[in-house]
Amino acid sequence: MQIFIFRISNFLNQRLQNSPWINHHQYNPNFNFNFIFREMSQSTSIPKKQLRIRDHGYDNYMEIEKKTRKVLKFQNLILSERNQSIPIPRLETLAHRIGFTRHEASAFILKFPHVFEIFEHPVQRILFCRLTRQAILQIEQERHALAAHLSRAVKQLRKLIMMSNGLRLRLEHVRIARSALGLPDDFEYSVVLRYPEYFRLIDAKETRNKYIELVEFDPKLATCAIEDVREKVYRERGSDAEDIRFSFLIDFPPGFKISKYFRVAMWKWQRTPYWSPYEDVSGYDLRSIEAQKRMEKRAVATIHELLSLTVEKKITLERIAHFRMAMNLPKKLKEFLLQHQGIFYVSTRGNHGKLHTVFLREAYRRGELIEPNDLYLARRKLAELVLLSPRKARVDRELVGYRRSRLDDEMGQVTRAYVEDACEDFKGGDDVGQGEDEEDDLTSDIGSDIDSGDEGDD
Numbered sequence: 236m237q238i239f240i241f242r243i244s245n246f247l248n249q250r251l252q253n254s255p256w257i258n259h260h261q262y263n264p265n266f267n268f269n270f271i272f273r274e275m276s277q278s279t280s281i282p283k284k285q286l287r288i289r290d291h292g293y294d295n296y297m298e299i300e301k302k303t304r305k306v307l308k309f310q311n312l313i314l315s316e317r318n319q320s321i322p323i324p325r326l327e328t329l330a331h332r333i334g335f336t337r338h339e340a341s342a343f344i345l346k347f348p349h350v351f352e353i354f355e356h357p358v359q360r361i362l363f364c365r366l367t368r369q370a371i372l373q374i375e376q377e378r379h380a381l382a383a384h385l386s387r388a389v390k391q392l393r394k395l396i397m398m399s400n401g402l403r404l405r406l407e408h409v410r411i412a413r414s415a416l417g418l419p420d421d422f423e424y425s426v427v428l429r430y431p432e433y434f435r436l437i438d439a440k441e442t443r444n445k446y447i448e449l450v451e452f453d454p455k456l457a458t459c460a461i462e463d464v465r466e467k468v469y470r471e472r473g474s475d476a477e478d479i480r481f482s483f484l485i486d487f488p489p490g491f492k493i494s495k496y497f498r499v500a501m502w503k504w505q506r507t508p509y510w511s512p513y514e515d516v517s518g519y520d521l522r523s524i525e526a527q528k529r530m531e532k533r534a535v536a537t538i539h540e541l542l543s544l545t546v547e548k549k550i551t552l553e554r555i556a557h558f559r560m561a562m563n564l565p566k567k568l569k570e571f572l573l574q575h576q577g578i579f580y581v582s583t584r585g586n587h588g589k590l591h592t593v594f595l596r597e598a599y600r601r602g603e604l605i606e607p608n609d610l611y612l613a614r615r616k617l618a619e620l621v622l623l624s625p626r627k628a629r630v631d632r633e634l635v636g637y638r639r640s641r642l643d644d645e646m647g648q649v650t651r652a653y654v655e656d657a658c659e660d661f662k663g664g665d666d667v668g669q670g671e672d673e674e675d676d677l678t679s680d681i682g683s684d685i686d687s688g689d690e691g692d693d
Contacts, residue, residue, distance in 0.1 A: 281500045285573045290488040290580055292602035293594050297584035302621050306350055308333040320365035349620045377613035384610050388417045391544045394456050396449045398512045399561040403448040408557040417546040417610055457513035460543035481508050484597040485577035512537040535575055537562050546610050548598035552591035
């Protein structure tokens with residue numbers, strides 16, 4: 236019996252050393268697995284109540300997004316006006332609609348001069364607020380990226396509905412998560428009604444709610460993102476990758492303490508088979524313990540796939556809760572996600588702790604998306620404008636004023652010299668025409684320098 240225990244311990248140690256799916260920086264090679272066979276320690280399930288370990292890379296990401304979320308509220312308020320500019324007194328009056336007081340609204344706008352521009356109206360002689368040229372270009376960039384992302388968004392919406400029971404989801408739940416999924420605001424008309432070969436809109440008489448129903452289940456789309464990662468590892472490792480058939484990528488946050496019981500429980504959980512999120516489980520008997528374990532791991536795979544379908548590989552916990560009934564997710568979602576901190580990260584930053592943002596850890600490195608897309612880059616452009624220092628904006632305005640004054644002086648000197656030469660050497664129309672050409676060339680050169688300088692500052 237002792238020889239058998241010794242062999243099992245060596246086998247587990249070798250497996251953990253060779254496995255790329257568990258974080259290695261906290262692995263102890265001298266760890267002994269003989270405790271598995273001790274009495275009073277037969278349970279090897281993952282503990283349900285885990286303390287949340289902070290990861291500052293994700294929290295800093297949410298601190299920036301907290302500012303951009305407030306900036307977007309003011310942007311929408313300004314763009315809703317007729318001339319896309321709003322008087323400061325009216326802005327202070329409407330600030331309560333977006334959760335600001337009168338004095339907070341003016342102070343907030345002054346913090347971001349690269350996004351908001353304050354000017355004096357030439358006729359009314361009162362202060363107005365409008366968006367800067369950089370902010371308008373960012374909005375246009377995001378609009379073009381959203382239009383280019385439409386075909387991919389249709390595919391992702393189909394996959395999202397394929398994970399639900401009965402192949403349908405409530406329209407209101409999809410509308411709430413439309414920004415995370417990369418869907419336009421009018422997706423009901425531009426996506427659902429535009430593609431009748433994929434979707435149909437139905438009204439439920441019993442609940443009086445609208446549902447998006449999938450016309451046909453497509454087996455070609457029933458492939459999870461984690462399966463593609465496993466296939467890549469299979470190609471790299473060959474037959475040595477047989478132990479990752481049901482495994483997930485694990486990367487625990489810094490400072491996460493892994494006990495010996497937790498390590499063995501994670502080793503067993505990684506090898507537990509489960510049903511795919513796209514597989515219909517209504518015909519299975521789910522009363523056994525083995526079936527419950529499979530359903531628990533299937534919930535992890537469902538949330539993993541849901542995050543993979545989003546644009547930024549993140550979504551709020553409250554929006555995931557809207558799909559809980561339709562996708563057979565557990566009731567206590569926060570405790571369930573904290574149970575798997577090596578796969579997901581739950582951040583409470585960004586809205587005074589009222590919202591919980593769930594990140595897919597394998598998709599990020601040092602707070603940045605590993606494989607960014609155009610829509611993600613367009614949204615991060617606004618974050619870059621928010622992070623620019625107000626001091627730099629003042630320097631830019633001074634440089635622009637200096638260039639304009641210098642241009643006026645140079646143009647005055649060129650004009651005076653041209654008039655004197657024309658009076659002294661006036662001989663005909665050819666010479667005058669040549670002088671005009673030289674003046675135009677010089678003027679065009681100065682103008683091109685200023686334009687290039689402005690573009691560089693932008």
